[in-house]
Amino acid sequence: MKRLTLSLLLVVLVAIAGLGWSISELASVYSQDQDRPTSAAQLAAVKRLGESLARALDDDLQQSQLTAVSWNRHNPEQLSFTELKAFALPPSLEPGFLAGEPLVLESDEGISLHYHLPHTQRVLSISTGLQFPEQESGVDQLFTVLFYAGIVLILLLWVSPLIRSLVNLSRVAQAFGMGQLEQRVSPGRISYIAPIEQEFNRMADRIQQLLEDNKLLSRAVSHDLKTPIARLRFGLEALEEVQSDSQRQRYLQRLGRDLDAMEELVALLLQYARLDEANITPDWQKVSLVQLVEQCVAEHQDTEMTIRFEASCRDREVLADPRYLKMQVNNLLSNALRFGRQQVVLSTSNADQRLWLHVDDDGDGIDEAERTKVLKPFVRGRQSRGNAGHGMGLAIVARIAQWMDTPLEIGQAPQLHGARLSLGLKPAS
Structure with a gap:
């Protein structure tokens, strides 16, 4: 959830800041591309010009007419004079207009400004051909729409992997609840709920393992007993x-x-x-592997078979729970003594940043096709037929190895040519 929250905040900040900056730059470029000022600026300039002309042309009638003719010949804004009596004006606007306020009107031809000339009792009209600035706000509206549309698009791009992950999790959970215990969540390349998906898969593994264990125990009780x-x-x-x-x-x-x-x-x-991970709290300690193995070997010396321990790393310590590590070693040693003929050899080696304990016997070995199966409870290989035992020794070792992170590997003994059971332990730092 921490990753989801941080990614959401990051997307929102980037969307607002980055997209806002991009739209601002685009608007400034658009403004620079315009060869003329905006209508609002032009209208403000015409208003100031009209006020100056109204003061200057309010004295001499003839001179004002000549000035208007000359102005109209050289400028797009056209000047005209109307007698105040002939200028139709709504009663509500008349007081302000007579007090000197300009009158701004709009028609299909554009905006016109009208000024009262009190000395000559005339009206100066300036026809501009401009439009009100609101009609030009379509560009601003376009940039606003682009901004919000961009934010929505970015949020949709962000939320789409989340929606896919939630839909996938819901589908797998529903199938798992219907009895399809092999269903697992496959996290995508982009997943904001990867910890939840991993926890769901671990939960599904545990439930499936518990159900399988119950089936195995039931079969064992019904068959072996x-x-x-x-x-x-x-x-x-x-x-x-x-x-x-x-x-x-x-x-x-x-x-x-x-x-x-x-x-x-x-x-x-x-x-x-x-041996359930949920019920066990390992007592992690630094354990001398050589001393622990020597104790286990001493406990099995009453057998007629020869047991040798060849330790190449006598001063090395491993990080483990001594109780369960000893249980693993005893089970591996008992298995080798049960299926060996004359001798069992234990040895150590370093590989893959682990300290490996090898238990070799001179028996028939374990077929490669059966090496995965014999790690399950009550499963015995072909070579174990006729021997005592219930097929639980390696299953116990594998179960402890699963939650103690000590991988168990099965191979062939290089010298005795029987089975080699190797336990990978974590060296103590």
Whole structure:
């Protein structure tokens, strides 16, 4: 909205100042192009001339007639004399005229000025052929119309992108409300409401993600929980018929394992559901990546596989929430241990202004066509069939990476030829 307000003020100021200056310059050029003064100036000059002639020609009748003939021969304004008695004058104008006020009349031939000569009781008439200045104001009206039309045009040019953006936003919002969750606003090259459009797209992404998560959780509950529940039911039924203590003990152990599997799945579901950006306030800290990874490696040393950590940047720190960063590293390490055969190698490198943590295994790797899919909850690649797990490890890492700005990339390990999972971390300044 700040951009919208500033642009509106700027457009209005530029329109008024710039257009006003342009129209003023155009009017001055037009005035300079005129070879004669305006009618108003000419009429004022004729009035002053008439007053002088009225005083000069009010004494000698014969001389005044000769002067008028000579004047009419050389000037466009024509002089004439009329006896006061023969000069038809409305009663309302007579007092002022006799007191010396000039009488200005207009006809089809133009403006005429009449002066009372009190000594000779005559009327001096001057025919000019001019028109009243109001008839010449069409040019001023034209410039005024141009000024306001220019302001309207500039405002229309300014407001048209805003109208298009609002119409587009309204259309997308209506389609999104009708269930087309893939609809997003495409900002134009000129958009005054770009922050609103971006917020709408982020809101739409969150709503779509929440709905997809709900669908995934529903499918997981309906599918992944059915198997351990069915085994529990079968085990309880079989337990009622078993007489041997040793066999009863084996069934109880199976029931315990099924309960552990259910508890693990529920814990994963709750953990993934809590990883919502709106519900998390990261505790950003400067974290020693090497120390954190070494702690995670030490926690997984009870496995039969070999785990090596080759740190090339031991003194580097990253900006992260240590709790969630450790969750990411543990999930990546658990995934590598689950699908590797004999060894897992962790390493670090610098690239693209980030500190990258690589987790390599010597398993079958992840097909390139499946590298995007396995980041979704409960999705397992072709190579993971037959292995334990629910397909939630990488989904949790990707969800944390989404709001912590730590991109997760999947590739092939250059030496072990299995999968390489790379986590890009922001170096601490």
